Amino acid sequence: FPAENIRNFSIIAHVDHGKSTLADRLLELTGEYQFLCNSVALIQSIDVFMSPLETISPKRDNQQVLDKLTVERERGITVKAQTCSMFYKFNEKQYLLNLIDTPGHVDFNYEVSRSLAACQGTLLLVDASQGIQAQTAANFWLAFNQDLTIIPVINKIDLEAADTERVINQIENSFELDTKDICRISAKSGLNVEDILPIVIEKIPPPSGDINGLLKAFLFDSWYDTYVGVICLMAIVDGKLQKGDKIVSAHSNLKYDVADIGIMHPERFSTEYLHAGQVGYVILNMKIASEAHIGDTFYHHKHPVDPLPGFEPAKPMVFAGIFPIDANEFNRLDESITKLTLNDASVSVQKETSMALGQGWRIGFLGTLHMDVFRQRLEEEYDASVIVTQPTVPYKIVYRDGTSKFVRNPSEFPEQNEMSNNVVQLQEPMVMATIIVPNEYLGNVMDLCGAHRGEQIEYNSLDELRVMMRYALPLAEIVTDFHDELKSRSSGYASFDYEDMGYQTSDVVKKMNVLINKKPVDALAAILHRSQVATVGRDWAKKLSDVIPKQLYEVAIQTAIGGKIVARETIPAIRKNVTAKCYGGDVTRKMKLLEKQKEGKKKMKMIGKMNLIMNEIDVHLLDF
Ligand code: GTP
Secondary structure (H helix, E strand, C coil), X not given: CCHHHEEEEEEEECCCCCHHHHHHHHHHHHHCCCECCCHHHHHHCHHHCCCECCCCCCCCCCCCCCCCCHHHHHHCCCCCCEEEEEEEXXXXXXXXXXXXXXXXXXXXXXXXXXXXXXCCEEEXXXXXXXXXCHXXXXXXXXXXXXXXXXXXXXXXXXXXXXXXXXXXXXXXXXXXXXXXXXXXXXXXXXXXXXXXXXHHHHHCXXXXXCCCCCCEEEEEEEEEECCCEEEEEEEEEECEEECCCXXXXXXXXXXXXXXXXXXXXXXXXXXXXXXXXXXXXXXXXXXXXXXXXXXXXXXXCCCCCCCCCCCCCCCCXXXXXXXXXXXXXXXXXXXXXXXXXXXXXXXXXXXXXXXXXXXXXXEEECCHHHHHHHXXXXXXXXXXXXXXXXXECCEEEEECCCCEEEECXXXXXXXXXXXXXXXXXXXXXXXXXXXXXXXXXXXXXHHHHHHXXXXXXXXXXXXXXXXXXXXXXXXXXXXXXXXXHHHHHCCCCCEXXXXXXXXXXXXXXEEEEEEECCEECXXXXXXEEXXXXXXXXXXXXXXXXXXXXXXXXXEEEEEEECCEEEEEEEECCCCCCCCHHHCCCCHHHHHHHHHHHHHHHHHXXXXXXXHHHHHHHHHHHHHC
């Protein structure tokens, strides 16, 4: 395929604006031009293609083939970026169009930037009824900063609430994009979708690159496959790569054999060969996903090249403890977690032991949605029952002796006395948030940001109806219920995205312990802003006392900062009078009953303790 007949592009949009639906339509549309090809022929000449094969049959209505995982389907979100090659005939020429599907949620921004680096252009898809949202803006800037050709497309014009002209105005005002020939489509019905590919071919430049140069291959995505191990997606920038080649990672210097290579169609289709300008999969003898460094450059061994500017690896920023509900399940769960993390290099895993919950893991995620998806996959694909503790962010603790460490677990957070004696500084991670909100909810949203220690950095009117604001916010404030609160305070109309802003000194957080019968329950420790301590302390004690069932013994629940008790609740013991129905008659029977009660008491104490723990955790997760 000559490079001038190749286009590498992606679709970027706010969540639910219809990326996957549009991708499906494009794949259907190109189906008639699909050919099953002889591997070498694909590269050498389009004319030798053999029997026709459709990429997606139009009968499989709206299957969103690019969103492969079940969880993604259920949640309607794209988690892992997927790439697909399409063939398209235009002006009597055959084109190879590589569509890179990008994820749309805030947690997955890093995947957007790495997949954008493999493209020369992108479709900026905007919902005609919702207009520009926070992620539309964030994604636009990512693409703009990478010098991509940006083609705006208005979707969902079939909706009654569509206000296409208003949205076009927003695009002109906010992004200064040319909207003269803008595509107005319905990805759902397919209306006007056929106008898109000719524009892609005309406006997006073909990849530049030297097919005869030394190999330079850019790794922009990877995942783990149970049968073949790690699968890498690569854009061949210069040169050629074929099956059997020996290549070296510029990042790790490790050498690999190319076991298989080809295009995603949308499933893997082996071509045994890819050249400059093409995008496809490469299977190396890589066993774990963490060997595949996103942004890495590969070259032929013995022919090193200067690496392409790489990316920072994605850093986990939200940490939670995960424990098996049944301790006997530990080994099985350990295996499942290993398998899941093989598939997701952005998750970090460490073993952890909790007094209350036993052996488990402390797992780091990119964000809370990432965590939910991980938990759901564990439960659904690996049939595991787990307890997940409240998420926390990594705090940096600087000690008097000049050393410092990151704390990712509330149970390791310094207690009050250590804080005052040994710690000179506490730093917490900050984010820069972009929020777009209709004018009528502005007050609510500003109050919410204020209550979460937000500092307004920027304020702009998007049009006469909506405002775009930028806020500096502590990450800890947004990992729990900020997003839900934002949605409820704006009746679902505010949209939100954030990027990393580094660490800032903070003297406002404290560790609160929950003590049950004077013993701290490590899994329930929390790091709180000092203004929250009194209310949350009282609240937790009360809630725990409401839900923990009465035991055969008295249960005292306390919340405390250091030695200082914030709140206390007591659950009185229950006593069952089992002899009441014996009417003082048969002594042996009475003895037997008492004996039975003693046995029962022993058992209940055990079960009671278990129940207690289970209840604490359930409440902890559901209500706090
Ligand atoms: P993420 O993968 O979560 O980022 O979402 P997405 O942008 O891929 O959106 P998706 O394609 O899943 O579409 C979201 C919803 O909008 C689905 O229920 C689609 O059926 C619907 N939808 C997509 N395009 C159109 C359209 O043109 N008209 C109408 N009425 N609905 C559409």
